[in-house]
Amino acid sequence: MLRFGENIQEILAREGMSRRDFLKFCSVMAGALALPHKESLAIARALESPHRLPVVWLELQDCAGCSEAFLRSSSPTAAELVLDVLSVDYHETIMAPSGFQAEKSKDDAIAAGGYVLIVEGSISTAGVGEYCCIAGKSSRFILEEAARNAAAIIAVGNCATFGGIPAANPNPTGAVGVWNIIKDKPVVNIPGCPMNPANLTATVVHFLTYGSLPEMDQLNRPLFAFGRRIHDNCERRGHFDAGEFVMQWGDEGHRAGWCLYKMGCKGPATFHNCPTIRFNEGVSWPIGSGHPCIGCSEPGFWNWEVYKPVILNSVTPPTTYPSVEKPVREISPASIAISGTAIGAIAGAAGAFAYSALTKRSSQTESEIDEDSETPVEH
Secondary structure, three states: OOOOOOOHHHHHHHOOOOHHHHHHHHHHHHHHOOOOOOHHHHHHHHHHOOOOEEEEEEEOEOOOHHHHHHHOOOOOOHHHHHHHHEEEEEEOOOOOOOHHHHHHHHHHHHHHOOOEEEEEOEEOOOOOOOOOOEOOEOHHHHHHHHHOOOOEEEEEHHHHHHOOHHHOOOOOOOOEOHHHOOOOOOEEEEOOOOOOHHHHHHHHHHHHHHOOOOOEOOOOOEHHHHOOEHHHHOOOHHHHHHOOEOOOOOOHHHHOOOEOHHHOOOHHHOEOOHHHHOEOOOOEOOHHHOOOOOOOOOOOHHHOOOOOOOOOOOOOOOOOOOOOOOOOOOOOHHHHHHHHHHHHHHHOOOHHHHHHHHOOOOOOOOEEEOOOOOOEEEO
16 A cells, blocks of 8 residues: 555565565666666656656546556556556546546546546547547547646557557447547557557656657657567567468468468568567467467558458568578477567667667668468569
């Protein structure tokens, strides 16, 4: 339980976490944000402040999947750290008050200002406000009202960022993302279905440390999490380069952990850090479990044909691919797991270089793969 005037270090000490563990967490956050290791000290200073960052968390057209992911976060857990660093003044799913009392909590937080607004779920724009009507207010009105005094806005999940499943054809509610509505406040998009809570934690830590949102791409996604394609760090990438593709569920290639591109994997067209941070305490992720990526961090992914391969554009590295031949060597599932673990281990150490490279990306060489052949075709 939070005690008045305590800082985060005092809270953690009371919970049995040592100073060393706390600094280790700060180092992990610096690595997650692709910042130099020395920035971990700035993160520590920010988290040690007794000031709690107020948060208003809205749920609109959503399934609460991102809230569920947040509550099941493991590094740190929501209970151990994030809820002690933040002052969650309103979250309809986890707050004790309901009805008029809950609405009063939200109104009081908005009136006080200076909070971070986290939005989960899409906003309906069709009709006259009858879709997603909460306490007699339309979702658009609720968003605009809550954004008025916000210091920054974090949209979590594909629904809040790009419309998600409510925006899938034929999109009867006119669902859109937060950044399509709010134009006068800084908005960062953390897509995914659901979002990975580690990316939300890192974004909040960045805001606490520097008073600003992290550097973003053209879709307002933080570069530390969405600066590289899944394809670039995929544990099955070696099989792709060697022309070793799964052609049917359960075939020999599938059992051996070969590339899922021919089964419709969207990893080559999807920007996300899933291969390095994974899910469920870093245990696994969809491709690691044998299912192709469905591109859930990209706009309009619900309208993609899930099991149809995508044409590859601007995929690097490499800029050229070997011809498809019968492999002369075997790649075992064990070695794949080891290489995937190694990628995760070096991600933090390579953070400073990656941050520089990702924020100054040059145009990439375009290449395509013929959908009817396993042979890459270059232009």
